[in-house]
Each structure stands twice: as C-alpha cells, then as structure tokens.
Amino acid sequence: TPQLNGKVERSHRSDQQEFYQLFSYKGDVDLDAKLDEWERFYNFARPHGAHNGQTPYEALRDKLQ
Known part of the structure; x- marks a missing residue:
C-alpha cells in the first residue's frame, strides 16, 4: 500500500x-x-528511530500487551 511504501x-x-x-x-x-x-540483529538488537529507540521486537511486544 502507499502508506507502507516509505517504510519498506x-x-x-x-x-x-x-x-x-x-x-x-x-x-x-x-x-x-x-x-x-x-x-536477528535488526529485529532484536538494533534500536530504530521509528520505534522511539526500541527494537522492532520490543515495539511489537509492547503493542501486543
């Protein structure tokens, strides 16, 4: 979708x-x-600016709680 294009x-x-x-x-x-x-590094160890310094795993975990 166009909304995801920039993220991809x-x-x-x-x-x-x-x-x-x-x-x-x-x-x-x-x-x-x-x-x-x-x-593994990208998803579980590397902080992302789009997630306010959280890893993608941390952001997903917090969203699901």
Missing part, C-alpha cells in the same frame, strides 16, 4: 547500507548464515 523503502536502504555493502560475496561466504545473523 527505508528498510531496503538500511539493508543496503548496513548489510550488503559490508560483504564482498565470494564462494567462501555463507550468505544464508550472514542474512540470518543480520535479521
């Missing part, structure tokens, strides 16, 4: 700037493992 684009930019640019992909890089690690 921001997420893609974060992925590009904070994940993809850090690696030069060669045969010895386990991309799946690195992506899993990034996803």
